[in-house]
Amino acid sequence: MSDDTLRQLATRAGIAPHWTDQTGADRDVSPDSLRAILRALDLHADSDAALRNSLALVESGSDATAASRFTTARVGGQVGLPLSAPAGTRFEVTLEGGSHRVVTSEEGFGGALMLPAFDEPGYHTVHTEDGAFTVATAPERCITFADLNGGAPGFGLAAQIYSLRSQDDGGIGNFAGVASLGRTAAARGADALAISPVHALYGAEAGHFSPYSPSTRLFYNPLHANPAAVLPEDMVRHVITEAGLGDEMARLSALAQVDWLAATPLRQRLMRALFDALRKPGSAAEPARMEFERALAEASPLLKSHAIFEVLHAAQLRQGPKAWSWRNWDAPYRDPDSPEVAAFAAVHEDAVAYQIFLQWLTARSYGEAQRVCREGGMKVGLIADLAIGMDGSGSHAWSRQHEVLGGLSIGAPPDYYSAEGQSWGLTTFSPRGLAASGFAPFIETLRASLRHVGGIRIDHVMGMSRLWLVPEGASALDGAYVTFPSETLFRLVALESWRHKAIVIGEDLGTLPDGFRDYLREQGVAGLRVLRFERTEHGYIPPDQWDAGAAALTSTHDLIPTAGWWAGADIEPADDGVDQQSVRAWERGILWGAFQQAGIVQGERPAPQDTAPVVDAAVRYIARTPCTLKLLPIEDALGIETQPNVPGTTTEKPNWRHRLDGDASTLLDDEVVRRRLGYLGQPREGEA
DSSP states (O other): OOHHHHHHHHHHTTBOSEEEOTTSOEEEOOHHHHHHHHHHTTOOOSSHHHHHHHHHHHHTTOOHHHHHTEEEEETTSOEEESOOOOTTOEEEEEOTTSOEEEEEOEEOGGGOEEEOOOSSOEEEEEEETTEEEEEEEEOSSOBOHHHHTTTOOEEEEEEOGGGOBOTTOTTSOOHHHHHHHHHHHHHTTOOEEEEOOOEEOOTTOTTOOOTTSOSEEEEEOGGGOOGGGTSOHHHHHHHHHHTTOHHHHHHHHTSSBOOHHHHHHHHHHHHHHHHHHHHSTTOTTHHHHHHHHHHHHTOOHHHHHHHHHHHHHHHHHTTOGGGGSGGGSOHHHHOTTSHHHHHHHHHTHHHHHHHHHHHHHHHHHHHHHHHHHHHTTOSSEEEEEEOSOEETTSHHHHHTGGGBOTTEEEEEOOOSSOTTOEEEEEEOBOHHHHHHTTTHHHHHHHHHHHTTOSEEEETTGGGGTEEEEEETTSOGGGOEEEEOOHHHHHHHHHHHHHHHTOEEEEOOOSSOOTTHHHHHHHHTOBOEEEGGGOEETTEEOOGGGSOTTSEEESOOTTSOOHHHHHHTTTOOOOSSSOOHHHHHHHHHHHHHHHHHHTTSOOSSOOOTTOOHHHHHHHHHHHHTSOOSEEEEEHHHHHTOOOOSOOTTOSTTTTTTOBOOSSBGGGTTOSHHHHHHHHHHOOOOTTOO
């Protein structure tokens, strides 16, 4: 079997057979890795015959656009369709808004059918003799914060939902805390509140609580539902009392960290009791009951499939831990469309309805929190966080197996922070599968994330251009870069941004291809500029030289907050011969010098324990940038040292567990916090 032919097939399929490591050395991807990645793309190369067949398939130019009858375009740009028709042929078009027009085809390159440009965005339908053809026509770029705010600058906060305290939260923050923080942040002048991902995890496994490892990104984590936003508050209080949950809820609420293993089942007991109370004859919440029953009757096939997965997954796990992944289930249950799965759903009809209730309650809570933010005066309101992928053992991978890359994990090649690279245990959509399906899975995911918000943050946004994919069971060193149809994906992002009037932020930190940040800027996607990373070999980049189209931050959830960094709270003993305390002292001097050069501070730098002046200076530094939107992590607003997540760690660090001191509604009341927010913008009218 020719390795040259294998590499040729890989290249034609969008797999880079070579890569450059952090030292600048060229590396070859092994033949085994290339074959594994090709197999996941449904291009087999395990024999000479299979290799020849796959290469012929790729080289034949089999047109996924023609098969899916879906293409994309930009407003003002010609539309090419893979159809045969002479120039001058007339076609009827139905625009997304419902209006009709007739267009005449033009002469295209190489005999391609070309239609004149559409002058408005939308999912437009071209009617041909062979059937309808969808043209997703995107605006030139995404909606930006400057568009929403008339070009004026503004700011927002960023917070982890689980960290926010509110009444009856039972130890896990929910949309009640989001709404409370959003209300007070809006009063202080904020235009946005960025929150941690709310993707569905696993109801049957409380220990799987990382918000960036979802079971599916199409639905929500019910632990964040706020029942009092949807159901009468006296009903919720009565259920808590009747079920005897109050004391344990209060105990868990008072903890400094989320006890997921205790708080999750307690929260689920409350939700189940509310479900039962709502469906009782003569329920005290009759309007809500009727609304839920309508939602249940109208549940989409996707929602029903997720609900069935949740119930089936719980049943399988009761038989043993090996059933964590649906791939280890008995064959009939691995097929979501099997008669056995249908029979299981029928027997467990009530449990499936309960799962749909959880999604209904969470979605309503989500929407209510966004309403509070917008009515408070925010131009954007909530900014959702879209994880880069989903767990291959989860709901999406089970119910839509043809859409995902089975047997591969998203990760990162080696760099100076991780010499062995990273493999995150997440899968994503197949680029070939996306094209064949008319990009429906990607569009569904965007819409699910944008449904109740005014903005979206796309984690690891470079993944829309290329991803480092690692074969299952292999080292991260054995991965390869796989190209994704970035132009099509960014067109769809721009179109959905326009349809939802929502801004788009792309997490563009780390090693990026040359020109990628410029490309994001052209798309109207705001990159992230984080103070600690805005450096050259000569020091920190002056604030007036930051990218105006990016969002400015003092820190992120993967970095220790400014106060903790200054205090050296992240420094741990090591036997590497490096005096980390001395290094940090030097780094403090460089940062304080940058503050001095910017005219923000004067005098000697504070002692490591004197963190407040440094936090103030960091906030003022990003306030001086031309970045239209500034996002301040709540940890830096409060001046605390606790880091939400330490990348590369699991049990050794209490990741995704920290709770903020004080109720979410009062976090911004302290005079010091008010002053910091005042650096970024003024309170709204009526606020002192």
